[in-house]
Every structure is written in C-alpha cells, then in structure tokens.
Amino acid sequence: AQSVTQPDIHITVSEGASLELRCNYSYGATPYLFWYVQSPGQGLQLLLKYFSGDTLVQGIKGFEAEFKRSQSSFNLRKPSVHWSDAAEYFCAVGGAGNNRKLIWGLGTSLAVNP
Amino acid sequence: DGGITQSPKYLFRKEGQNVTLSCEQNLNHDAMYWYRQDPGQGLRLIYYSQIVNDFQKGDIAEGYSVSREKKESFPLTVTSAQKNPTAFYLCASSIGDSSGNTIYFGEGSWLTVV
Numbered sequence: 001a002q003s004v005t006q007p008d009i010h011i012t013v014s015e016g017a018s019l020e021l022r023c024n025y026s027y028g029a030t031p032y033l034f035w036y037v038q039s040p041g042q043g044l045q046l047l048l049k050y051f052s053g054d055t056l057v058q059g060i061k062g063f064e065a066e067f068k069r070s071q072s073s074f075n076l077r078k079p080s081v082h083w084s085d086a087a088e089y090f091c092a093v094g095g096a097g098n099n100r101k102l103i104w105g106l107g108t109s110l111a112v113n114p
Numbered sequence: 115d116g117g118i119t120q121s122p123k124y125l126f127r128k129e130g131q132n133v134t135l136s137c138e139q140n141l142n143h144d145a146m147y148w149y150r151q152d153p154g155q156g157l158r159l160i161y162y163s164q165i166v167n168d169f170q171k172g173d174i175a176e177g178y179s180v181s182r183e184k185k186e187s188f189p190l191t192v193t194s195a196q197k198n199p200t201a202f203y204l205c206a207s208s209i210g211d212s213s214g215n216t217i218y219f220g221e222g223s224w225l226t227v228v
Binding site for chain 2: 009032036041042043044045046049051090094095097098099100101102104105106107
C-alpha cells in the first residue's frame, strides 16, 4: 500500500540547534516528494520538492532534504533552527500523475525553545 | 497580491444547517481542491476540480458539495448530512492537476458545529 510515515509526532529543539525531520514512504513507482510547512491556524506553504536529479534538494527558509531511494526516505534538515520555525511540517508523496492523488503524512509538530 | 482567499475564517453552524465556505483564487489556476484537516489525521481530499464546470469526488466527499462556475471560485457546501463537520478546511489550487505543479493553499476556514 502507498503511504507516508512521519515517525515523530512532536519534536522540541533549542534555538540554534540543528534539525532533522524524518519522512519514510512506501510507493510503487518513482516518487515525487514534497515538504510543506504550516503555521498554527494557517494554510500550508511548500518548502521544497524532489522530482528527479540531485538527491539533495534546497528549499526556502534554509531547509534542505535528501532523497534516499534505498531507505525510502526524504528527511528534512536545517543546520540552525530559528524560533520562527516552530510549526507543523508535512511530508507528501505522489507519482508522475496528479496532485489530487498526493499522499500526505500526518505531520510533525516542531517546538523551538529559546 | 496573488493568492487564495478563503472566507470566513471562523464559522459556527447549528446542527441541521448547511454552510458554504468561500474560496477565491487570482492565480489563474485551472485546478482547485478542498481538503479537510483534523488533528492527528493530516490532510484528506474532499473534492477537486480540474476545469470550470467539472469537479470530482475525493476521498471523503460524503456530506459535502461543490460548484465550479468560474475559474477563480470553488465554494464548498457542508451539508447537514455531514455527521462530523467540525474541522479546519483548506482550499488549494495549482496550475494544473499534474504532480509537477506546486499546490498553493489558502489560510483555511475553521468550522464549528454548535
């Protein structure tokens, strides 16, 4: 079955510390992978996406993610977290098909301690 | 500024009443989507539309209805048949429904049944 797993429901880090949010997927075809961020009570904003090519993808706000096919993972990283990064982060996977068929993870809530 | 506008931000409904959530986009996007978001359940697709005067059911369409009379507008009606309508509703759009097109989200509408 196709699925996306974000193993960490909630993560707390100190400001300035590094961050890694995990995303594992199960998908039968070549995946398109996405990370979105959602501030409380707001819509989602695309951080970055991977379709093909370089497996290390750079996104907005200093985030990057690495696609590892052998591990079926697409983990999101940031070297130094800012207080404004506190939000909910969603991983999603799709194929060379339609947006309406995107499979969404349940999200990871990030808290940042000052 | 270009974007997706959802209104109202907060809405209270009495049981047995229908309510309509507005979604307007000025991005000139063909594809539009409605998602429901509940705590711990991620995003679930209610309806989508790839073109004016056409729309299709998503994964949880029961108790909801939509229309797409104009390219920029995709209102969602939550009917009295929806047994558990209290949720956060997100409208989204993309240039086309292909997975290669970024999905842009509105800021959401909170619906509470009282």
